[in-house]
Amino acid sequence: MPIVFEFRNDIVNIIEARGKNSIYDVKKACSIAIPEEWMDSQGIKVMDDLYLLLSSTMDMEKFKMKDAVICVNNPSVIYREIIVPNIDKKRMALVVRSEMMDVLNLTPDYIMDYIVIEEFDAEDGTKMSRLLAVASLSSAIESYIELMKKLKLKLTTIDTSTNAIIKLVDASPNLKSIEQLILVDCGKKHLRLYLFESGKYILTRNAKIAPMNDVTDEEAINIIEDNINKMIQFSFTRENKSGDKKIVLAGRDIILEELKTKVLEDLLVPCEVLSKPNFIYSDLEFETCYINAYSALLRK
């Protein structure tokens, strides 16, 4: 049973959970703010300080479990949607690697993985696959491995936030059934908006809330609302533009209710704060800021 670390730009979210029959009992959860300079696209830059901060916090919070899962939710992971002919798994990994290197001009020292979002027939009848591929520098992966070694934890998985959200929607019938779902993950300075159609992942949009300086919560809400509006506009360009839409909010719980009200008033689109997923059982109060960490618990 694992401890899940979600590494964001400026926060590390940690949860500890026990799992049984795909239901996870979350025992502990905490958030630790970190300077943004401690991590970048090459991974952890200030290893010793981050280790000391995490180990002291985990000692204080009495985290006990030894298995660890990491969910990366920062710029050290690059996402790309690619469409390739439908081939066997073994060859697909090579094709994805080659395609990613070609499209993004990546060097061989990137670690890549992918999931199949959907399969479809091309116009000429060829079976095709739409994939979400990710790439991360080896050095970034190595920095996470090193940190876990220092913390004396057995690292089993390095997942990504988008994949975690895709698994969350897939495991949540109430979300999966929505024709056009805009799931908003609000960070303090960064915003991620996910578009799903009937449970199928369509795209992610990243935006900065405070590009230069800190902003007030009110300013942040306005910026988030503006970005949600842009995503709604995009959803109207989709085939099922007339489908039912819903906005689900997660992230900084402190602003979510106010944001929900504003969206409901201004954008006239159904909006709600993410409710506790049905694979989570906990005596703790449910907080949406841990949603990536919760979803990284799911393994397929």
Added chain:
Amino acid sequence: MNKNDMNLLLRYREIHKERSTQSSPTRIYIAVIAVVSLLLSAFALRLWLDRLSLENDVNELDAYVNSVEVINKLKEVEQLKINNESLDSLIEQTKGINAVFASAVRFDSEALHVIQGARYKEIIFDNISYANGIIYVDIAAPKASDASNYVLRLERENYFKDVSYSGYTFHEEDKLYRTTIMCTMFGGNLE
């Protein structure tokens, strides 16, 4: 079944496993080079040890050869060589002398025995003398032919190189003919 989950840690481990597999021929080359280097090093070490050992032997031999005792002995040997050469020369000289001695005419009792053996009863010896390789035998005999007969007998002995006489004289007082026979001696071994 479609792949619907991701784990960058697994991909990282797979790639590093592949890279370690890919690097195995390099490892083999390195191992071969290492083994060859090791063998060469061992061989070089062996040669170096042999050289050290030989140098020690050479130094010991040098010390022995250059020691005062050995130098003195060598000097003695040189002196003995010189002495030997002198002795050889002396031996050669001695041989020469012996040869000279051997070739020299020797007058001894054997010649007297021959002279005495050839004599018959009528022949009377007056005197026998020796000078310069010739034995002078003065005889007296009752007949004039006795002298020549005696000379013939001496010649037949083949002991002397030459036997001769120079006539005879008759002596009235004792009625005997007198003459001197000259027996020329052969030389020594060199003859």
